[in-house]
Amino acid sequence: MNSSKDKATAEYVSKEFRKSIWLGTCFLFVTLILPVLNHFARGFMLRSMFGNLSVTYVYSVLFIYIVAWVITVYYVLRTDKEEEAH
Amino acid sequence: MQQPIATALVGVIVAISIIVAFLSRKYTKSTAEFYVAGRGISAIQNALALSGDYMSAASFLGVAGLVWAYGYDGIWYAAGFFGGWLVLLLFLASPIRRFGAYTIADFVAGRFHSRKLRIAAMIGTLMVSLFYIVPQMVGAGELLGLLLGWEYVFAVAIAGTLITVYVVLGGMRATTYNQIIQCILLWTAMFVVMTLALGKFNFNYSNLLSTVKEYAIPGRWLDFKNSFALIFGLVLGTAGLPHILIRFYTNPSGRSARWTAVWTLFIIGTFYMMTPVVGLAARSLLGNAPPSTNLVLPMLAQSVGGEWMMGVVIAGAFAAILSTVAGLVIASTGAIAHDLFTMLVPGASDKRQVLVAKLTSIGVGIVAILTGLVFRGYNVAFLVGLAFAIAASTFFPVLMMGVWWKGTTEKGALAGMIVGMVGSAVMIVTSLLKMQSLMNPSIITVPAAFITIWAVSKIDGKTPHDTMEFMHKVHMPEKVHERDNG
Numbered sequence A: 001m002n003s004s005k006d007k008a009t010a011e012y013v014s015k016e017f018r019k020s021i022w023l024g025t026c027f028l029f030v031t032l033i034l035p036v037l038n039h040f041a042r043g044f045m046l047r048s049m050f051g052n053l054s055v056t057y058v059y060s061v062l063f064i065y066i067v068a069w070v071i072t073v074y075y076v077l078r079t080d081k082e083e084e085a086h
Numbered sequence B: 001m002q003q004p005i006a007t008a009l010v011g012v013i014v015a016i017s018i019i020v021a022f023l024s025r026k027y028t029k030s031t032a033e034f035y036v037a038g039r040g041i042s043a044i045q046n047a048l049a050l051s052g053d054y055m056s057a058a059s060f061l062g063v064a065g066l067v068w069a070y071g072y073d074g075i076w077y078a079a080g081f082f083g084g085w086l087v088l089l090l091f092l093a094s095p096i097r098r099f100g101a102y103t104i105a106d107f108v109a110g111r112f113h114s115r116k117l118r119i120a121a122m123i124g125t126l127m128v129s130l131f132y133i134v135p136q137m138v139g140a141g142e143l144l145g146l147l148l149g150w151e152y153v154f155a156v157a158i159a160g161t162l163i164t165v166y167v168v169l170g171g172m173r174a175t176t177y178n179q180i181i182q183c184i185l186l187w188t189a190m191f192v193v194m195t196l197a198l199g200k201f202n203f204n205y206s207n208l209l210s211t212v213k214e215y216a217i218p219g220r221w222l223d224f225k226n227s228f229a230l231i232f233g234l235v236l237g238t239a240g241l242p243h244i245l246i247r248f249y250t251n252p253s254g255r256s257a258r259w260t261a262v263w264t265l266f267i268i269g270t271f272y273m274m275t276p277v278v279g280l281a282a283r284s285l286l287g288n289a290p291p292s293t294n295l296v297l298p299m300l301a302q303s304v305g306g307e308w309m310m311g312v313v314i315a316g317a318f319a320a321i322l323s324t325v326a327g328l329v330i331a332s333t334g335a336i337a338h339d340l341f342t343m344l345v346p347g348a349s350d351k352r353q354v355l356v357a358k359l360t361s362i363g364v365g366i367v368a369i370l371t372g373l374v375f376r377g378y379n380v381a382f383l384v385g386l387a388f389a390i391a392a393s394t395f396f397p398v399l400m401m402g403v404w405w406k407g408t409t410e411k412g413a414l415a416g417m418i419v420g421m422v423g424s425a426v427m428i429v430t431s432l433l434k435m436q437s438l439m440n441p442s443i444i445t446v447p448a449a450f451i452t453i454w455a456v457s458k459i460d461g462k463t464p465h466d467t468m469e470f471m472h473k474v475h476m477p478e479k480v481h482e483r484d485n486g
Helices: A003-040 A055-085 B004-023 B031-039 B043-054 B057-070 B072-091 B093-099 B104-112 B115-148 B152-199 B205-211 B224-238 B242-250 B254-286 B293-344 B350-374 B380-394 B396-404 B410-432 B442-460 B467-475 B478-484
Strands: A048-050
Touching: A003 A055, A003 B072, A003 B224, A003 B467, A048 A055, A055 B072, A055 B254, A055 B478, B004 B115, B004 B152, B004 B293, B031 B152, B031 B242, B031 B293, B031 B350, B043 B152, B043 B242, B043 B254, B043 B293, B057 B072, B057 B115, B057 B254, B057 B293, B072 B093, B072 B224, B072 B254, B072 B396, B093 B104, B093 B242, B093 B254, B093 B396, B093 B467, B104 B115, B104 B242, B104 B293, B104 B396, B104 B410, B115 B152, B115 B242, B115 B293, B115 B350, B115 B380, B115 B410, B152 B254, B152 B293, B152 B350, B205 B254, B224 B380, B224 B442, B242 B254, B242 B293, B254 B293, B293 B350, B380 B396, B380 B410, B380 B442, B396 B410, B396 B442, B410 B442
Parallel strands: none
Antiparallel strands: none
């Protein structure tokens, strides 16, 4: 492969990695912070949010899923757009 | 026969599976058809098949059962099983498809041109698949035995034989179509049970929780360390499961692979969101009546929907087992008949490779039946968790580093894979022997594998000569490849 092609590939890979690692870190943070909050901020996490649904319950059965779906749609639409423009 | 409706519905599932396999038999004449369905499965079809493949007995019966038994702590499994898909989408789905091989061993061997890595990946695939097959077969035997009155040996033999027949007859295409049907059945069964159960609480989630308040708080089962380790292992383990990763090869393009992951995230996400409702409703409505966690969902179905609903759930559980084991049989067959055979007999004709693949599928089916008989009585959810731990430690680090870091070398990848595989196995054995208290070892073995790959690669410094060509192939959009090819 020639060096200009290598350079273009390296730049593209780097850009893709930054995007994936940023979104992946956001999701892992949102997921892995839950046991930490349950342990260190138990009082707050057990507070009622909607009726008998506590903060930690809503977080684990709803919030994690919504965050994942938002990240998913954002990532795929952006990647499709970038590939189209490439 | 204890449950005539359930037995009839299981019979329908068996008949449909065989018919689909029979109609797909003409699509197993080449290795590309047998292993990856000619790479012609659309994104939505693949998402349904992947969801069917992924939602095993552990997901269908196990998660609701764990929520019934331990309340909130059982929900970790649902979140972990789901979360792994995002990691898979962000880091591996497109590159794996663009590489365009048949197995995980193909991928690592192609990246590093290494026979040793091919063998290590083959061993890893078989280890993970075996750990995953055993609980499915044990689940099939116990579930059908308890609910339909079948002998354990008979139930395991029926499930194993049926899966083997339809994999041998129809390869990946029949497996895909069967998994689609099974996914729809599983999801619908869970939805109907959840709706009927919520109806008992005036369709008010808060009313349901008011009856089981003490089960809606964390800490009944897992302490901080183990809940953190469990979710870490489940999230990263998904991205290392061979039977899931190889399904991405069946997509026509990298873009299609991404959309497959998107649809899968929606299908399995909505499925896992239903499991806590079902588990807690079972706790509220059934109390301590279920004799085991695996029977919670069928008993709840009977309680809220009568014999018919119970029959649908039992048929759904059987479908879950069939679809998952079929995916594992294909993955294991690829490891032996493709990875090993083509290494031992280079240049074997396509026809001969397909024949070997079919014979291997029969062999794997027999092993699945035998292991199901040997491991009778073992805890199903625990074994699945171990499969995730081995997958996360063995494959996820080497795939991530191989795909994204051009500095990865053959020695680094091999060392990382060995550290992950052996480390997770040692940690699991020491945990079983009560020598340490960490239930899921991934939190230690995954970082250890990453560090090993990085350190050994830095010391070694001998990157493959075509690393940039590989990066170009797996990362650049299809349009660029089309331009390259004129």
